[in-house]
Amino acid sequence: xxxxxxxxxxxxxxxxxxxxxxxxxxxxxxxxxxxxxxxxxxxxxxxxxxxxxxxxxxxxxxxxxxxxxxxxxxxxxxxxxxxxxxxxxxxxxxxxxxxxxxxxxxxxxxxxxxxxxxxxxxxxxxxxxxxxxxxxxxxxxxxxxxxxxxxxxxxxxxxxxxxxxxxxxxxxxxxxxxxxxxxxxxxxxxxxxxxxxxxxxxxxxxxxxxxxxxxxxxxxxxxxxxxxxxxxxxxxxxxxxxxxxxxxxxxxxxxxxxx
Amino acid sequence: xxxxxxxxxxxxxxxxxxxxxxxxxxxxxxxxxxxxxxxxxxxxxxxxxxxxxxxxxxxxxxxxxxxxxxxxxxxxxxxxxxxxxxxxxxxxxxxxxxxxxxxxxxxxxxxxxxxxxxxxxxxxxxxxxxxxxxxxxxxxxxxxxxxxxxxxxxxxxxxxxxxxxxxxxxxxxxxxxxxxxxxxxxxxxxxxxxxxxxxxxxxxxxxxxxxxxxxxxxxxxxxxxxxxxxxxxxxxxxxxxxxxxxxxxxxxxxxxxxxxxxxxxxxxxxxxxxxxxxxx
Ligand code: SF4
Ligand code: SF4
Ligand code: SF4
Ligand code: SF4
Numbered sequence: 001x002x003x004x005x006x007x008x009x010x011x012x013x014x015x016x017x018x019x020x021x022x023x024x025x026x027x028x029x030x031x032x033x034x035x036x037x038x039x040x041x042x043x044x045x046x047x048x049x050x051x052x053x054x055x056x057x058x059x060x061x062x063x064x065x066x067x068x069x070x071x072x073x074x075x076x077x078x079x080x081x082x083x084x085x086x087x088x089x090x091x092x093x094x095x096x097x098x099x100x101x102x103x104x105x106x107x108x109x110x111x112x113x114x115x116x117x118x119x120x121x122x123x124x125x126x127x128x129x130x131x132x133x134x135x136x137x138x139x140x141x142x143x144x145x146x147x148x149x150x151x152x153x154x155x156x157x158x159x160x161x162x163x164x165x166x167x168x169x170x171x172x173x174x175x176x177x178x179x180x181x182x183x184x185x186x187x188x189x190x191x192x193x194x195x196x197x198x199x200x201x202x203x204x205x206x207x208x209x210x211x212x213x214x215x216x217x218x219x220x221x222x223x224x225x226x227x228x229x230x231x232x233x234x235x236x237x238x239x240x241x242x243x244x245x246x247x248x249x250x251x252x253x254x255x256x257x258x259x
Numbered sequence: 260x261x262x263x264x265x266x267x268x269x270x271x272x273x274x275x276x277x278x279x280x281x282x283x284x285x286x287x288x289x290x291x292x293x294x295x296x297x298x299x300x301x302x303x304x305x306x307x308x309x310x311x312x313x314x315x316x317x318x319x320x321x322x323x324x325x326x327x328x329x330x331x332x333x334x335x336x337x338x339x340x341x342x343x344x345x346x347x348x349x350x351x352x353x354x355x356x357x358x359x360x361x362x363x364x365x366x367x368x369x370x371x372x373x374x375x376x377x378x379x380x381x382x383x384x385x386x387x388x389x390x391x392x393x394x395x396x397x398x399x400x401x402x403x404x405x406x407x408x409x410x411x412x413x414x415x416x417x418x419x420x421x422x423x424x425x426x427x428x429x430x431x432x433x434x435x436x437x438x439x440x441x442x443x444x445x446x447x448x449x450x451x452x453x454x455x456x457x458x459x460x461x462x463x464x465x466x467x468x469x470x471x472x473x474x475x476x477x478x479x480x481x482x483x484x485x486x487x488x489x490x491x492x493x494x495x496x497x498x499x500x501x502x503x504x505x506x507x508x509x510x511x512x513x514x515x516x517x518x519x520x521x522x523x524x525x526x527x528x529x530x531x532x533x534x535x536x537x538x539x
Contacts, residue, residue, distance in 0.1 A: 013379060017378075017379055017381065017382050017385050018385065020378070020382065020385070021382065021385035021386055021388070021389050022389075024386065024389060025389040025392065025393055028389075028393060028401055028402070028404070028405060029393055029396070029397060029401065031404065031405070032393075032397060032399060032401040032404050033397070035404055036399060036404075052398055052399070053323075053324065053398075055322075055398070055399035055400065056319060056322030056323055056324045056394070056398045056399050056400060057319060057322070057324035057326070058400075059300045059301050059311070059312070059315045059316065059319055059326075059330065059400065059403075060298075060300050060315075060400070060403050060409065060413065061297040061298060061300045061301035061302070062296075062297055062298060062413065062416070062417050063296055063297050063301065063303060065417065066287075066293075066296045066297070067296075074417075074418075075413065075417040075418070076420075077414065077417070077418045077419060077420025077421070077422060078410060078414075078420045078421040078422045078424070078425070079420040079421035080420055083399075083404065084403065084404050084410070084420075085300075085403055085409065085413055085417075107303075108327070109301050109303075109309060109311065109326070109327060109329035109330040109333065110301075110319065110324065110326040110327055110329075110330045111324075111325075111326060111327035111330075112324070115327060
């Protein structure tokens, strides 16, 4: 082989290798893009960074899994719909116990679980939503209350709001209501819902929460901020009620009873 | 081929080491003795010693994450160790894929399977670069989705799932398509560690190279046979294998009937008067 053919051979080989590697890279990139979507029932441990950051930060060591006292975390295996080697839990099969000292975060060597989170009540793994008003026993007029009782942040993250039971006409419905400013998404409510399929479910934040337009202003808040009405003189409120209804101050709508 | 009666000391030691590392990691999940937690990506020994795979940490850095102290400390410890003993000591003595590919290579030669694909032994550096670029481009440790090394190792302690398919793929690839295909040509983990051990102290030396009788046993047994030629045959080259692709497995030491090879340092010189050479 003379110098020029061997040089040509070298260039061909190098080009072939570059193409092969490039193809492998594109294939892997495409695969990773679809393989790293987190299914809505899988949740990261407390303090996990945003999913995009988490997948660059977590080195798939499983230390958080090992140090979780109730052992609710799993390390995703190939074939499961969670990024391979990353920790997750499914609320219905094992909710986060909201350990006070956050052993999972302490164990994490990389900070994929953010070490700045020291108060477990500040964790936001997801948000519980009472998704099915038609099967929830409390909505049916019973006093199940289980989701409310098990909540580690009872009366803050979840409350029971009484309202009239129209069906019986003489009972109260105690509606479980979750409050986003306190719920950590631990999933204890979902895990313990007594139904065959839970009526209350933890959802990933983006699925659970709406978002106001950034230009929206809440009149009453603006009023509070300004220390008085922003419209002067304040306009007197007028009711546009259907016939047969009237407004009773402090109580709300009432049916007109013929005097 | 020259027969050799003595036991393959380094091979046995190496299998022992591979088993011992596995046992250390398995003692926790199987028997509840938590000496080591985690896997090769990161492990914590006796709740004290952090050890991080510098390669996975590098990808995390490129993905844009600033790791906490333990991960960095662990990577520094591991990097220094392998820089001293030879990066690919990981391959020969620690990596769980090695027994798999060794088995494939052994079976391949027993079954007389020949030929297959031709890929440059430099392809692994291309793949290494690809994994790093991918981490940078996707912001995710992309390689960890398919890395057979960590799939196998993590699978043993945290559940396999379909990880066995990756391991089987590597095995069949080596068996049928390419001799020493994965570890010798493609694996970017091995490529990374070879770069890490580029200037390592511990090296296989050839203090008695003059005794070589050209039986070629060492070339046949070496997973990276290209590393042997120059130090063995070229009198102008010092008698020590300096190529970072050498895995320090010691198979050549075991197999050589003339005791040409021995573990030594990279500073190995030719014996002053070429003591092993029979006087003319
Ligand atoms: S807070 Fe406790 S239960 Fe929840 S994931 Fe962390 S260690 Fe596990
Ligand atoms: S401890 Fe941290 S780096 Fe390790 S698997 Fe858990 S989240 Fe990932
Ligand atoms: S997920 Fe349920 S149990 Fe947990 S804090 Fe929220 S409301 Fe309470
Ligand atoms: S080349 Fe890769 S798979 Fe083979 S022994 Fe080295 S690290 Fe393991």
